Amino acid sequence: MTGTDLDGFDIAILSALQQDGALTAAALSEVVNLSPSQCARRRSALESAGIIQGYSIRLDADALGLGLRAMVRITLRRPSADSDADFIRFVNAQRQIESAYSISGDADYVLDVRCRDLAEFGTFVHECLLSHPLIGQVRSDVVLRTVKDRAALDLRPDRR
Numbered sequence: 001m002t003g004t005d006l007d008g009f010d011i012a013i014l015s016a017l018q019q020d021g022a023l024t025a026a027a028l029s030e031v032v033n034l035s036p037s038q039c040a041r042r043r044s045a046l047e048s049a050g051i052i053q054g055y056s057i058r059l060d061a062d063a064l065g066l067g068l069r070a071m072v073r074i075t076l077r078r079p080s081a082d083s084d085a086d087f088i089r090f091v092n093a094q095r096q097i098e099s100a101y102s103i104s105g106d107a108d109y110v111l112d113v114r115c116r117d118l119a120e121f122g123t124f125v126h127e128c129l130l131s132h133p134l135i136g137q138v139r140s141d142v143v144l145r146t147v148k149d150r151a152a153l154d155l156r157p158d159r160r
Helices: 008-019 025-032 036-048 081-092 118-129
Strands: 068-076 097-102 109-115 135-142
Touching (some): 008 025, 008 036, 068 081, 068 118, 081 097, 109 118, 118 135
Antiparallel strands (some): 068 135, 097 109
């Protein structure tokens, strides 16, 4: 099953689950107008195909004391397959890094970093990033305000 194999019911199921991944088959059936058993079968097929990769909840970072968010651009000293693999292992070990992306452009990676405050962020940048032997340059932008943060994909037909 691929994105082009999905019908309107599959799209409706995916859209509903993006809003609430905890929906039961019975609750899902009310939203998409299919029987609970059909919803359960389709959901299982979407999971098996890897279209549904997992379920999670969204937390309020500010309420949990992680009020500082920064986008950090990293340029490696000498990019190579080995340094990329080592850097990825390093990134995965850092609790402050929420997500990381290999990018095109003037940097090699962009990191989405969460910290309690500017002091913790400064320590992270100086003691963790700048001191790492693979990292050649670090440029960061502190997020002042989030204007759009959508976790759900837009599944309208004109987007596919």
